[in-house]
Amino acid sequence: MLHLTIHHIGYLVKKINKAVNEFERLGYSAVSDIIYDDFRKIHICFMEKDGYRIELVSPADSASVVAGLLKKYKNSPYHICYETPAFDADLKSLAEEGFTAIDTPTPAPALSGRRVVFLMNRFLGMIELLETATVSKNQ
Numbered sequence: 001m002l003h004l005t006i007h008h009i010g011y012l013v014k015k016i017n018k019a020v021n022e023f024e025r026l027g028y029s030a031v032s033d034i035i036y037d038d039f040r041k042i043h044i045c046f047m048e049k050d051g052y053r054i055e056l057v058s059p060a061d062s063a064s065v066v067a068g069l070l071k072k073y074k075n076s077p078y079h080i081c082y083e084t085p086a087f088d089a090d091l092k093s094l095a096e097e098g099f100t101a102i103d104t105p106t107p108a109p110a111l112s113g114r115r116v117v118f119l120m121n122r123f124l125g126m127i128e129l130l131e132t133a134t135v136s137k138n139q
């Protein structure tokens with residue numbers, strides 16, 4: 001049995017500052033600073049509206065892992081992130097059930113260093129798996 005709850009919808013944007021402004025006009029509030037993830041070469045900002053959380057993701061340069069995705073998809077949502085308190089067990093279960101990890105579990109600077117991994121499924125595309133915060137990590 002999996003232990004997934006939805007944490008956010010990842011949203012590719014070309015210019016993160018402009019995107020934050022436009023989402024604010026629609027009634028979203030930024031709930032983080034614009035954070036730089038040096039490992040993935042991306043800028044990230046979390047925003048919320050009506051109980052929904054989105055993650056704006058923008059490539060910092062052409063070497064970024066999402067630069068190719070942005071070129072293909074333009075400004076658009078591109079993954080749903082699921083949080084789990086049983087990260088390793090759920091990752092193993094998903095890998096046995098048609099989901100293929102496309103990177104290795106890596107700490108996410110924008111989420112207090114909690115581990116994240118991306119997986120692909122042939123029928124629903126890309127998902128992100130996020131480790132639930134422990135008390136000591138405090139997020």
Ligand code: NI
Nearest residue numbers: 010055081128
């Ligand atoms: Ni995400």
